[in-house]
Amino acid sequence: MVKIGLIGCGAIAHTHVSNLVNHLKGEEITEVFDVVPQAAKDLIKEYQLNAHLSESVDALVNSNNVDVVMVCSRNDTHVEPILAAIQAHKYVFTEKPLATTAAACKKIIAAEVAAGQRFVQVGFMRRYxxxxxxxxxxxxxxxxxxxxxxxxxxxxxxxxxxxxxxxxxxxxxxxxxxxxxxxxxxxxxxxxxxxxxxxxxxxxxxxxxxxxxxxxxxxxxxxxxxxxxxxxxxxxxxxxxxxxxxxxxxxxxxxxxxxxxxxxxxxxxxxxxSNRFVEAYQRELQDFIDHANRQEALTGPTAWDGYIATVTSDCAIQSQKNEAVVPIELPERPELYQTKE
Amino acid sequence: MVKIGLIGCGAIAHTHVSNLVNHLKGEEITEVFDVVPQAAKDLIKEYQLNAHLSESVDALVNSNNVDVVMVCSRNDTHVEPILAAIQAHKYVFTEKPLATTAAACKKIIAAEVAAGQRFVQVGFMRRYxxxxxxxxxxxxxxxxxxxxxxxxxxxxxxxxxxxxxxxxxxxxxxxxxxxxxxxxxxxxxxxxxxxxxxxxxxxxxxxxxxxxxxxxxxxxxxxxxxxxxxxxxxxxxxxxxxxxxxxxxxxxxxxxxxxxxxxxxxxxxxxxxSNRFVEAYQRELQDFIDHANRQEALTGPTAWDGYIATVTSDCAIQSQKNEAVVPIELPERPELYQTKE
Amino acid sequence: MVKIGLIGCGAIAHTHVSNLVNHLKGEEITEVFDVVPQAAKDLIKEYQLNAHLSESVDALVNSNNVDVVMVCSRNDTHVEPILAAIQAHKYVFTEKPLATTAAACKKIIAAEVAAGQRFVQVGFMRRYxxxxxxxxxxxxxxxxxxxxxxxxxxxxxxxxxxxxxxxxxxxxxxxxxxxxxxxxxxxxxxxxxxxxxxxxxxxxxxxxxxxxxxxxxxxxxxxxxxxxxxxxxxxxxxxxxxxxxxxxxxxxxxxxxxxxxxxxxxxxxxxxxSNRFVEAYQRELQDFIDHANRQEALTGPTAWDGYIATVTSDCAIQSQKNEAVVPIELPERPELYQTKE
Amino acid sequence: MVKIGLIGCGAIAHTHVSNLVNHLKGEEITEVFDVVPQAAKDLIKEYQLNAHLSESVDALVNSNNVDVVMVCSRNDTHVEPILAAIQAHKYVFTEKPLATTAAACKKIIAAEVAAGQRFVQVGFMRRYxxxxxxxxxxxxxxxxxxxxxxxxxxxxxxxxxxxxxxxxxxxxxxxxxxxxxxxxxxxxxxxxxxxxxxxxxxxxxxxxxxxxxxxxxxxxxxxxxxxxxxxxxxxxxxxxxxxxxxxxxxxxxxxxxxxxxxxxxxxxxxxxxSNRFVEAYQRELQDFIDHANRQEALTGPTAWDGYIATVTSDCAIQSQKNEAVVPIELPERPELYQTKE
The missing domain is CATH 3.30.360.10 (Dihydrodipicolinate Reductase; domain 2)
Known part of the structure; x- marks a missing residue:
């Protein structure tokens, strides 16, 4: 029974929490944080969670009451909890994008490479x-x-x-x-x-x-x-x-x-x-939870996948300016991400 | 160039003549008969046929100006021209049904069997x-x-x-x-x-x-x-x-x-x-004409097929009275109709 | 968290237990019975259930540790636990058929009618x-x-x-x-x-x-x-x-x-x-559990539906002997089963 | 009954002649030319045409025995008979391409514009x-x-x-x-x-x-x-x-x-x-023949359409060299080709 610390209580958090409460197995939400505390309180109330309100991202990630972290906060705030989770050697599921800048993505990758292990799963649910x-x-x-x-x-x-x-x-x-x-x-x-x-x-x-x-x-x-x-x-x-x-x-x-x-x-x-990917959303999160429960290496979308997506989006947005062909250049893929699906 | 004598100038005749005039090859309509002569005249005029108005079914079938006969008249008048055509050893294409009674169908079959050859093609166009x-x-x-x-x-x-x-x-x-x-x-x-x-x-x-x-x-x-x-x-x-x-x-x-x-x-x-079987109507008639031109044995739906349809319809109509299962009994299939499709 | 007592540990029980353990929410299996005790033991072990081995159908149905009953035993043994559950005023989910004879179905219906309430849901999963x-x-x-x-x-x-x-x-x-x-x-x-x-x-x-x-x-x-x-x-x-x-x-x-x-x-x-109705099996059981947890009136297939199926099957099997049309006669539908879907 | 002069007796000519002989109405092939006279003779023989062997493109186009011209010769030889037909004020059906160079297409267009009338239909059969x-x-x-x-x-x-x-x-x-x-x-x-x-x-x-x-x-x-x-x-x-x-x-x-x-x-x-566009091939040619017989203005693909296709192909082939975007520039569309489909 893996204990989840949830960061961010907006629309996508509601989708995930509804799935966790009504469909998924092997987990409980134990800590919740939102920069607007009332949003966290409302969510706890709506789903009748037996969860504690955290005071900060850091407190949540490092709580003894949290085994894994779920990041559903604003796109530009994903990096901090992800890095904290890696440092704490806790699995972290983050909504896409991994981060809003290539530089931030690289930091996360560097942290995982340094730790010698994958901790991050990015929410590209279509793969499920x-x-x-x-x-x-x-x-x-x-x-x-x-x-x-x-x-x-x-x-x-x-x-x-x-x-x-x-x-x-x-x-x-x-x-x-x-x-x-x-x-x-x-x-x-x-x-x-x-x-x-x-x-x-x-x-x-x-x-x-x-x-x-x-x-x-x-x-x-x-x-x-x-x-x-x-x-x-x-x-x-x-x-x-x-x-x-x-x-x-x-x-x-x-x-x-x-x-x-x-x-x-x-x-x-x-x-x-809303109907098309219902099952995919459930399966991606169940897969993350199952890996956490079994303490197995994650097999879902990696931080490197998140990095590719961010860089590719950046280049596409650059191309929007003049419809030019924009080359995509990435550093060499680290050993950690070599294993193919 | 096979010369067609056409009997009956109603709706289905118009369909066929329109196809003959606009799409089919190797034929010309040379004689036309209808019990209402004006109907025949109108059809000749409408399609600008270079055709003669016959005075009777018999005259038409036996005219030197007619190689093959097409029967498009009322359902209960098919038998006479078909039998006349068989006697004259001319190919005859008849609209369904072959005849409205089983007895009439059997007469036609007996005539073909006696002649030792198929002359009749029934207009079951779906086969085409x-x-x-x-x-x-x-x-x-x-x-x-x-x-x-x-x-x-x-x-x-x-x-x-x-x-x-x-x-x-x-x-x-x-x-x-x-x-x-x-x-x-x-x-x-x-x-x-x-x-x-x-x-x-x-x-x-x-x-x-x-x-x-x-x-x-x-x-x-x-x-x-x-x-x-x-x-x-x-x-x-x-x-x-x-x-x-x-x-x-x-x-x-x-x-x-x-x-x-x-x-x-x-x-x-x-x-x-009207759209579904356009091609089938054209192909059944072209096939009949081609066989006539090449003086080949007919391969389309036979008089025996027409007989089966009439008997089966009769039994179905009998069943309509009380929804009973009605057995279908046919005499032995003559040698002439043994050759499968 | 509804407590399930499971009767019968064959193939279909495995399907259901696998769903309960891996996909469904709001329940736990607390008591298990099989006429072959080893089968029950094996199932408990395979799915690592925290469940007690019951000594009899009766003990299971009436255990304080059981809120609802699931009947997955041999077709001809469904009646006893269903009647016992109705008597105990516990919801009972039974695999199809409700019972193997019309007489047995009528007993169940009489019991529900007497109780003035539906307790039975029959496992016609296609409706889900x-x-x-x-x-x-x-x-x-x-x-x-x-x-x-x-x-x-x-x-x-x-x-x-x-x-x-x-x-x-x-x-x-x-x-x-x-x-x-x-x-x-x-x-x-x-x-x-x-x-x-x-x-x-x-x-x-x-x-x-x-x-x-x-x-x-x-x-x-x-x-x-x-x-x-x-x-x-x-x-x-x-x-x-x-x-x-x-x-x-x-x-x-x-x-x-x-x-x-x-x-x-x-x-x-x-x-x-095996693939076609995976979701239907999960949804029928989740629906049963949800109704039990909310103590709401059941809305799934009723005992009367089970009775119809048994009678209809009997008549069909009778028809197999000579392909005759067999009339289906049922007594009047009791008030309890009037509510249309 | 329009009289067709056919130029070129290769594969596509055989397709068209087979359609003319077996399916199309209102025409006869009266003159045939091929740079290899034997090819023309063979075609006449194969389809049992009652046609005369022409000695030159010019003789064919200007023969009193020819009402309309069909050009099925090698791609780079289309221009001469098309221009001759325009000069002779005869309708000409040409296989695609209209011509192999933009310059040649422009000559044809200039000739039609000068004549103040369309004479050319290009064989883009998909439109049919x-x-x-x-x-x-x-x-x-x-x-x-x-x-x-x-x-x-x-x-x-x-x-x-x-x-x-x-x-x-x-x-x-x-x-x-x-x-x-x-x-x-x-x-x-x-x-x-x-x-x-x-x-x-x-x-x-x-x-x-x-x-x-x-x-x-x-x-x-x-x-x-x-x-x-x-x-x-x-x-x-x-x-x-x-x-x-x-x-x-x-x-x-x-x-x-x-x-x-x-x-x-x-x-x-x-x-x-071979199967996909059978009907389209028949309908394009029948449409051409019908327009000729009724002496109506052509409505099929125009010389201007042929010009567009040749220019576009040229630009595409230029782009094949380096995958560059090649602009397509055409002179203003003459009044003659303004009428939209």
Whole structure:
């Protein structure tokens, strides 16, 4: 029964705590911290947690009452608790991004390398989605040969106001593809380019350029085009198609009731992401807890994966300025992160 | 260039003549007859045919200006021209049904058997539909093993007034399945039963019992359920699924544009049969003409096939009275019709 | 935290206990009984349960250490613990069937009616399958109008030896449809008929007649054909199509990776049931536990539902003898079971 | 009955002549020319044409026995007969490309403009494919809003030796998309770029770089990525997806029999293009003939469309050298070609 210290009590924390309370096994939330103490109190009350209110990140991480740390606080505050957890030799699950700057990511990596062990799991939950896992397994088994090209769509029905900023399409949407693509293709990125197609006249946000196409090129030459669209209007959809030397593997359409009515054969499309990755969110956290309980080495997304995503997003945002191809350069991958999935 | 004598100038004649004029090759319509001469004149004018108006069925069939006969007249008038054509040793294409009574069908068969040759092709156009042909070929190749069960749907959007009669669902809709099923399963019918499920409250016709389920059982035991629905409301659809010893083969949904819109992934459904079998109508007639031009033995649906359909429909209509299982008994298949498809 | 007393430690008990231990919340297994005590000991050990070994069904049901009872023992032993649980006013989850005879089912119903409250939930897990639930909701919302006809397929790849008996196709396969169909159609059965199509020559079991078609007719006239096939050879598949007055709703194909390879566009099919209803098994039990914890009235499948299934199966097995239509007669539904879903 | 003079008797001529002889109406081939007279003689003999062997392109085009001209000769010989036909005020159907150089295309356009009338139809047969036409109609009706992005796949199973050259992927495959995309998007190209993803190790041709991604950008900003793959290994496939402001429209998978067998649900994929566009080839030529017979203004692909395709291909081939973005510049569209589809 692993004891969790939770940092940050916003929306994503609620998603995770709801899963912990209602679906996941082998853990209890024992300490909670938020910079706004009332948010922590409210969360404890809402889920009737038998948890203590911590006074600081440091106190929480180093509490004897905490075995592992969960970081759900604001994006730019992830580094401190992660570094503290590594120092305390405690497993830490952090929401994406690992950190908002490449420099911060490198600090975390240096700390893990120095400790000679992985402590960090980053919340790229798509890797735990059954459909993505089947896609990954199929490629790894060689059924389509080496992957050469890819085509992804990441479409929202309409943009929430929190997406009314061109950068956020990269930071909040594309970041998932930036993790998934190198995981599926087993290669590093060589460059990234963002292009803005004809703008959508139905886009309600003047400050949001939409849609966008991100083209990533990998070291061995594979090219993947990611179509990002905050204004699809027809629904929420995440698709991924990988074209290999002898075949294609792709995520299926989401499984919904087949209907014949109104002169159509159809199925409904999700309105937003809330249904699509329910299982993935549960499975990523259960996996983290199980590894903690068994004191096994973590196998989920690593700090290095988090670093790749942050660097790739930075380069994509840089490309947004002039649609240029931006090379992606990373230092050599440390021994600690060599083990392939 | 085969010379066609056309008998009957109603709706189905217009369909065929339009195909002959606009799409088919190797023929010309040289003589036309209708009991209402004006109908024949109008048809000649509409399609600008270089054709002569015949004064009688007999004159037309025996005209030196006619190589083959096409029978598109009222259902109960098919026998006379067919028998005349057989006597004149001319190929005759007749719309379904071959004849409206089993006795009349037997006369035609006796005439062909006496002549020692097939002259008749019955207009079961579905056998020329590419999708049905692929289904047939797949079964014949053994890909699904011996066929054991079947499930068909024959759905109209709403019934035209000409269907406002319970019998007509058999005579005009089921007759197609009554031909297709034994063709696909390569077996004779043992019995047929009609059942009336819960009636559709949206059915506009008090005198039409709708929907209906026809269950046919074959000599070797295969069972096929045919769901007939004149009030589907969602659209026109003809489906056929054959379950064999090691697999299933089925007609695909009709090929239509895939759309993502209005929170749905969908494609449209036909409103009526007018689009579904366009190609089949053209191909059945071209095949008849080609055989005539090459003076080859006919390979399309035979008089015996027409006889089976008429007998099976009769039994189905008998079953409509009390939903009883009605055995289907046929005399031995003459040598002339032994050659399989 | 509800305390569960478990009766019966065979295969299905392992499935449930594995779910309880690894996925479900709000319960602990406190007492275990099996007629073969070693089986109970082995199960306790395998799942490291902190549970006590009961000496009898009676001791278990009436233990202070038990809040609710789970019955996973042999089919013909369900009655005793269920009656005991009702008497003790404890909720009891029983695997299907409720009981193996109609008489025994009636005893259970009488006990519940006498107690004036539902205590029993029967393990018809399909009602908790998300796809079936979407199907049910769609019908209930009126999207396809009143349901008139249905078509179901329940196909196994090859029969396990435990299915080498013609009755078992009813008792183990059809029993699921016998529950689902009246739930979806909201009507009672009028009759049932089993027919045996042409036998499958690849069927390894001489004593198993396969395939079978069960036709159920409902009081308001709806007809549903259930195709049961223990020898599909292509894979395991459960499909259900409901045809209403203005549309069709059907379970989609199971969501699997789309592949283009080897000159095919395809997805794989399950080999057996083990993957298909994983979520349904978890959700039915979680629902039972949640109701127990909240001390709310049960809303899952009732004893009356179990009674319907047993009677319907009996009639179907009777029909297997001569393929006759067997009427289904039930006493009036007691007030206690009137509340519709 | 329009009289056709045919120039060039190679493979594509055989396709067209076979269609003319077996399927199309309202024409006869009266004159035939090939630089290798034996090829013309062989073709006349094979199809039993009642046609005269012409001695030169000029003689053929200006023969009183010729109403319209069909150009099926080598790509670099199209210009002469087209110009001659325009001068003779005869309709001319030419296989793609209109001409192999932009300069030659401009000559043709100048001749038509001078004549004040269109005489040329270019053989971009995809515009006559029913699926593409439904796609076009759907966009034009506004069902998906203004088109913003596109994604096309043009995949061959394995490259024939005639494709063992990197340029030919542009000249023989991409040329179809270069015509279709501006037709669908109703806009002119701004630029084109070719990129070479990771090479396919199963590609048999060292001199063929494969696969390729062509990115076209349109004046109003729409971006379309065309994935060209001569080595798909799984089959021949042409797909096109258009993403608009409020929805997506895409060509469906080709309609093939649905099969459940061998643990798969699947349908077969074509091996090569021979089946996919059969109907389109017939319809484009029938349309040309019908316009000639009715002496109506041509509505098929224009000389200007041919010019766009040649210029776009030239730019794409230039881009192949260094993967650069190559701007596409065209003179102003003459009045004659203004009428939108």
């Amino acid at each position: 989605d059954p459909a993505y896992q089947e896609l990954k397994a199929t490629i790894d088994q060689g059924l389509i040969g080496a992957p050469l090209m890819g085509y992804c769509r990441h479409f929202m029905t309409v943009p929430p106001t929190s997406y009314f900023k061109t950068e956020n399409t990269i930071n909040d949407s594309f970041i998932h593809e930036s993790d998934i693509i190198h995981w599926l293709f087993k290669d590093d990125y060589a460059s990234v380019q963002v292009q803005f197609p004809r703008p959508n006249s139905l886009n309600p946000a003047a400050e949001l350029k939409d849609p966008q196409i991100v083209t990533v090129k990998m070291k061995q030459g594979a090219i993947v085009n990611v179509y990002l669209n905050q204004n699809s209007h027809y629904g929420y959809e995440v698709r991924c198609q990988v074209i290999g030397e002898k075949g294609i593997a792709q995520l299926p359409e989401v499984n919904r009731l087949d209907l014949h009515a109104d002169r159509k054969i159809y199925h409904d499309v999700d309105y937003d992401w | 539909d590419p999708a049905y042909q692929e289904l047939k070929a797949t079964i014949d190749q053994g890909l699904i093993g011996a066929p054991l069960m079947g499930y068909c749907r024959h759905f109209m959007t709403v019934p035209p007034t000409s269907y406002f009669k319970t019998e007509n669902t058999i005579n005009d809709s089921f007759i197609h399945e009554s031909d297709i099923i034994h063709w696909l399963f390569k077996d004779d019918y043992a019995s047929v039963q009609v059942q009336f499920p819960r009636p559709n409250s949206l059915n506009p016709a008090a005198e039409l019992k709708d929907p209906q389920i026809v269950t046919v059982k074959m000599k070797q035991g295969a069972i096929v359920n045919v769901y007939l629905n004149q009030n589907s409301h969602y659209g026109y659809e003809v489906r056929c699924q054959v379950i064999g010893e090691k697999g299933i083969a089925q007609l695909p949904e009709v090929n239509r544009l895939d759309l993502h819109a209005d929170r749905k992934i969908y494609h449209d459904v036909d409103y009526d049969w | 399958d998300p796809a079936y639930q979407e199907l049910k909701a769609t019908i209930d919302q009126g999207l396809i109008g009143a349901p008139l006809m249905g078509y179901c397929r329940h196909f196994m790849t090859v029969p396990p030896t435990s299915y080498f008996k013609t009755e078992n196709t009813i008792n183990d396969s059809f029993i699921h449809e016998s529950d689902i169909i009246h739930w979806l159609f909201k009507d009672d059965y009028a009759s049932v008929q089993v027919q045996f199509p042409r036998p499958n020559s690849l069927n390894p079991a001489a004593e198993l007649k396969d395939p079978q078609i069960v036709t159920v007719k409902m009081k308001q006239g709806a007809i549903v054909n259930v195709y049961l096939n223990q020898n599909s050879h292509y894979g395991y598949e459960v499909r259900c199509q409901v045809i209403g007055e203005k549309g069709i709703a059907q379970l989609p194909e199971v969501n699997r990776l789309d592949l283009h390879a080897d000159r095919k566009i395809y997805h794989d099919v399950d080999y057996d049931w | 494919d029913p699926a593409y036409q439904e796609l076009k109609a759907t966009i034009d009706q506004g069902l998906i809003g203004a088109p913003l992005m596109g994604y096309c796949r043009h995949f061959m199973t394995v490259p024939p030796t005639s494709y063992f050259k990197t340029e030919n992927t542009i000249n023989d495959s991409f040329i179809h998309e270069s015509d279709i995309i501006h037709w669908l998007f109703k806009d002119d190209y701004a630029s084109v770029q070719v990129q070479f993803p990771r090479p396919n190790s199963l590609n048999p041709a060292a001199e063929l770089k494969d696969p390729q991604i062509v990115t076209v950008k349109m004046k109003q900003g729409a971006i379309v990525n065309v994935y060209l793959n001569q080595n798909s290994h799984y089959g021949y496939e042409v797909r096109c997806q258009v993403i608009g402001e409020k929805g997506i429209a895409q060509l469906p998978e080709v309609n093939r029999l649905d099969l459940h067998a061998d643990r798969k649900i699947y349908h077969d994929v074509d091996y090569d293009w």
